[in-house]
Amino acid sequence: MARISESTVRRLSHYYRVLEEVEAEGGRLISSHRLAEREGITSAQVRKDLSTFGSFGRRGLGYSVAHLREEIRSILGLDRRWRVGVVGTGNIGTALLAYRGFARQGFDVVAAFDRERVGQRLGDLVIHDVSQLPALAPELRLDMGVIATPVRAAQEVADLLVKAGVRGILNFAPRKLFVPAVVTLRNVDMTVELESLSFALAQRRRVRRRSPRD
């Protein structure tokens, strides 16, 4: 199979969500055009993305909503359950633990770690000290780890998670992390997003000043 771009995978997530909605609304067929419309992209993009994985549509008709949803579900690996450990139980960590949507989509948070708050309950879980991660690793069998700690602890936690055998890490700390190539890393960096907004707003202002009539 040809290499699949990160952007294709992200769009697959979006298609999946739209399909869930359309299905709930009772739609049975959907064209690439309508799917594209709801995501604000082109229909060619939708067809190209989907064709990477197979021929799911029927010419002249479109895609079966239920069937396509099921295909994407399988492609994204949402047809199985993933064991997730969350490190850091501040607001972000808590948000992840609280959001029922994740459990519904196959992500089970099976352990929560923090340096403080050890022993406290958080939902069904008891908070462990981060130092317990290596000892608990064999029993937890984590697939993924979420880093929701302060910046300064992030790399150390990443190392611990890697040693604990996770194959994916979702990092919320605003810092570049280094992990072995076999471990997949995704970053969510609110600082970058806010600064990118700041740039866009400052930029408009600059452009307007420089060329008031363009």
Added chain:
Amino acid sequence: MARISESTVRRLSHYYRVLEEVEAEGGRLISSHRLAEREGITSAQVRKDLSTFGSFGRRGLGYSVAHLREEIRSILGLDRRWRVGVVGTGNIGTALLAYRGFARQGFDVVAAFDRERVGQRLGDLVIHDVSQLPALAPELRLDMGVIATPVRAAQEVADLLVKAGVRGILNFAPRKLFVPAVVTLRNVDMTVELESLSFALAQRRRVRRRSPRD
């Protein structure tokens, strides 16, 4: 000025953070090579990014840490303060309100909205009902809005923020929002990130199964 890519701006944020660190460590000069190393990218990328905005380096020497940091600060619009309104005071909204780092970088959260919890205090702020947004808009003079509400309210809140005159929106709700072109929109979607991890992990497994000796 040539069109500036989204990825260049995002890297600028990263450079900025590295420069702050290096400065704190007492470094006075930095080469594109060293800067690149800390971000895990190529030095050509660093030079290309920076050259979009000017010639900040000195051949044979590198970049002055303090000067480059200041230049990027100005480019990103962090040399002024932005008035931010947060809608939704669940875990995500609270995280934003609580994180001191934002205030330090020029983002002042000047209002918090929610449907529930109206009248409660959150830090320095009193929570208002979302319906009060139009009435409060002239006095608040918001530059940006953060949407940290449940999915179903997100588009409605976006419309309210646009009417309130914000020029930038940071959206945490996992749904495509439609806003006028003059308003800049950035999305943070944890669902997409988790599903992209899930894909990567499922993918490795598939690849391994298909070609055990490659």
Added chain:
DNA sequence: TTTTGTGAACGTGTTCACAGCG
């Protein structure tokens, strides 16, 4: 006739490689 699936064309972002300058 409608809509998919897909090569070809296009555009954008990244990397190369080296001239230019300190």
Added chain:
DNA sequence: CGCTGTGAACACGTTCACAAAA
């Protein structure tokens, strides 16, 4: 000699446009 700044080459993702199929 070292490191920046930058055209040229390259790689990759997106859009076009149309043959194929229902």
